[in-house]
Amino acid sequence: MDLSKTDVLPTRSKARLSNSNLLFLIAAVIFIVMYVFAVISFPGSFMQFQTFVDFFNLNAPLIIMTLGLCIVMIGGGIDISVGSVCGLVTMACAVLLESHIGNVWGAILLALGIGIAFGLLQGYLIAYLEIQPFIITLAGLFLANGLLTMLHKDPINVTRPDFVALRDFDIVIPFLGTKNRLGVFIPCEIKPGVIVVVVLIVLLAALMKWSRFGRNVYAVGGNSQSAMMLGINVKRTIFFSYVLCGLTAGIAGFVFIMTTGAGNIGNAAGFEMKAIASAIIGGTLLNGGVGNLLGAPIGTLTLLIINELIRAAGVQSNFQAIISGLLLYLFIVLQSVVMSLRDRKKISLALPPWVKLPWFRNKEQSV
Amino acid sequence: MNMQKVMTRMSHLVLPISVLLLLIIINLIKGADYFSITVVKGALYGNIPNILFGASELVILTIGMTLVTAASQGQDISIGVSATITSAIFVLFVINAAEVTLVTIIAGFLISCVAGLLIGAFNGILVSIFKVQPMVATLILFTGGRSIAFMIDGKLSPILANDISNQIGTVIPGVPIQTPIILTVVFIIITAWVLKTTNLRLYAQSVGINPSAARLNGINPKKIIFLTFLIMGVCTAVAGFIAVNKAGRHDSVNLLKLIMMDAILAVAIGGNSLSGGKFSITGSIIGAYTIEMLNRTLLRLEVEPEAIKAFKAVFIIILMVVSSPVxxxxxxxxxxxxxxxxxxxxxxxxxxxxxxxxxxxxxxxxxxx
CATH class of the missing domain: 1.10.287 (Helix Hairpins)
Incomplete structure (x- = not known):
């Protein structure tokens, strides 16, 4: 309930929203506006509950990756190796599952192991040897990509019966669904990856909000010098943020192969930039110290809705990239303008007294 | 005493030069004929000219990247994409011209430079006025830029089939050195002249070290950051011009793909901090040639093409560990x-x-x- 605690250093007056929450609020409002716009312009497809669920079904790996990346970015770092690590995990799992010793549990362990190994390596080099994160994670990107191509070059389709059963497993929600043209009722289906996403969102958001580690990450990202003076172990905090990011990349890899069921060199290629873009749209600043983990799924979904809208409008495929670039431009400028106006104290989000959102109850009490 | 002064001034070049020497030693162990140069049709060929030839775009982009990094405390990740857009404009101009002469090529190049300036201004306004981090600001162009280049092309990879482009991409008859190398050297000399005669180096460094202190001392940080992005735009135009003439056709999907990673790496190998401040263009240039040499060394050592990236990564990690502050x-x-x-x-x-x-x-x- 108390979101104002997410910033370790309180803003000047308690009555104002913290930067994290303001950016999150902007992202959430834009997401809702986009979705309403989508529903109005294409009521046939976007009204269906399945369409909404499919955003999660098909893009669960990206959301998971963005969560981990957000933690690193709040801590003031960057990790551009997440996409390649995810791709490496899919291929390694596929090779393991197709060999005679493989089983699903082994694949899960392998996925987590690869992710944590990359996290440990990068975290140690960045936190304890004080090397620039961009370069180390760039090397991580090359390493994961190189290992992926060394491991196997051709696409592998996993045919193990127990894995295929897991891949095809759908959770059916009987009361939500749509009728197709013939009048047959099709219930809504959810992939198991979505449950992983929801669990991770809840777990990591709680971790960042209420645990000591989470608050340390905000403090370190805001100002590592003053965090150190407050007695926070800066190096250990940075180290664990990278380990956590590696772990989420590993999980994302397993969810990826659980959705598609095949290992391929092109898996998760270019996801790192998508994840960074989603994190930015979700209100995380690259400087560190500002961000809300709930913004990660919102940012990802906003990016995806933009793409889906353009696809639904039937525009030429080249315009897709241009329009998503333009929208990214709008987001970034909007965020920047709002932040700079706040610094000049020209606006403070003064809500009328009759708006009683649960988040702001604390503010009203303090006034 | 004088020697000591020189040593302290050159201390930042120790890392790139020692890496370069290490690579040369590895190459010499592999085969003693590493430095051999042959003359084919009046032009020099061999390992060293090939490295200088192959790294020409990277060197030019690295110069711009060093300036941007120094002043804005961040990196421009859209350089490959901007070079693709500027070269698409160049190709469009040359193909639509009635007759391809040297004047047409130069006019096309100048127009592409203007496009580069516009791109630099776009990024620079975002970074300097809206105070967006450079990586985020350039992510916009990175996302949509290749599609813009594709739309300028209008069709799949137009071909530059004329003698002058061919000569710019390879050799001019009678000149023993490949043209891209000459262009790179000219560009380096111009940069050195600009840095020698203007206050750009001092201003960029002071803005990069502390923007508010620079402002109090009468330097406008916004202007300087904007200026570095404009210079970056010109660099991308020149690099795109060389790259497209080298390739002979404009491939908007793959032209200079992922070169920003190499450019940032070159800046880091050159002993520059990626969080802005003091910079050394010499170090960056040596870093760029080192990367090209590393790529070619791995090929020469008969590392499998699939494993090259992994080897490169291990090399980078070792290099960074050795040069890390701890x-x-x-x-x-x-x-x-x-x-x-x-x-x-x-x-x-x-x-x-x-x-x-x-x-x-x-x-x-x-x-x-």
Whole structure:
């Protein structure tokens, strides 16, 4: 309930929203506006509950990756190796599952192991040897990509019966669904990856909000010098943020192969930039110290809705990239303008007294 | 004393030069004919000219990247994409021209430079006025830029089939050195001249170290950051011009793909901090050539093409660990200890006065750093 605690250093007056929450609020409002716009312009497809669920079904790996990346970015770092690590995990799992010793549990362990190994390596080099994160994670990107191509070059389709059963497993929600043209009722289906996403969102958001580690990450990202003076172990905090990011990349890899069921060199290629873009749209600043983990799924979904809208409008495929670039431009400028106006104290989000959102109850009490 | 001054001034170049030497030694072990140069149709060919030829775009982009990094404390990740857009405009102009002469090519190049300036202004306004981090600001162009280049092309990879482009991409008859190398050298000389005659270096460094302190001293940080992005735009235009003439056709999907990673790496290998401040263009240029040499060395060592990326990554990690501040402090401590032991040894042997007089100021100076 108390979101104002997410910033370790309180803003000047308690009555104002913290930067994290303001950016999150902007992202959430834009997401809702986009979705309403989508529903109005294409009521046939976007009204269906399945369409909404499919955003999660098909893009669960990206959301998971963005969560981990957000933690690193709040801590003031960057990790551009997440996409390649995810791709490496899919291929390694596929090779393991197709060999005679493989089983699903082994694949899960392998996925987590690869992710944590990359996290440990990068975290140690960045936190304890004080090397620039961009370069180390760039090397991580090359390493994961190189290992992926060394491991196997051709696409592998996993045919193990127990894995295929897991891949095809759908959770059916009987009361939500749509009728197709013939009048047959099709219930809504959810992939198991979505449950992983929801669990991770809840777990990591709680971790960042209420645990000591989470608050340390905000403090370190805001100002590592003053965090150190407050007695926070800066190096250990940075180290664990990278380990956590590696772990989420590993999980994302397993969810990826659980959705598609095949290992391929092109898996998760270019996801790192998508994840960074989603994190930015979700209100995380690259400087560190500002961000809300709930913004990660919102940012990802906003990016995806933009793409889906353009696809639904039937525009030429080249315009897709241009329009998503333009929208990214709008987001970034909007965020920047709002932040700079706040610094000049020209606006403070003064809500009328009759708006009683649960988040702001604390503010009203303090006034 | 003079020698010491030179040594301290050159201390940031130790890392890139030692890496370069290491690579040369590896290559010489592999085969003693590494430096051999052959003359084919009046032009020089061999390993060294090939490295200089292959790294020409990277060097030009690295120069711009060093300036941007120094002033704006961040990196421009859209350079490959901007070079693709500018070269698409160049190709469009040349193909639509009635007759391809040297004037047409130069006019096309100037137009592409204007496009580069516009792109630089776009990024620069975002970074300097809207105060967006450079990586985020350039992510916009990175997302949508290749589609823009594709739309300018209008069709799949138009071909530059004329003699002048061919000569710019390879060799001009009668000149023994490949044209891209000459263009790169000219560009480096112009940059050196600009940095020598203007205050750009000082201003960029002071803005990068502390923008508010720079503002209090009468430097406008916004202007300087904007200027570095404009220079970056010109660099991308020149690099795109060279790349497209080298390739002979404009492939908007793959032209200079992922070159920003190499450029940032070159800046880091050159001993520059990626968080802005003091910079050394010389180091960056050596870094760029080092990367090209590394790529070619891996090919020469017959590493499988699939494994090249992994090897490169391991090399980068080792390099960064060796040059990391913690390891550097550690070696400095050990060196000091060795020196102190030597000093004590000298005292015992009663040769103390000269040794102490020479070595103690050096060690004190080093501690101050």
């Amino acid at each position: 390891v550097r402090d550690f070696t400095r401590k050990i060196m000091d200890r060795v020196r102190t032991l030597g000093l004590i040894d000298g005292v015992l042997k009663r040769h103390a006065p000269e040794t102490a007089a020479v070595s103690s100021p050096g060690s004190i100076k080093r501690k101050e750093e």
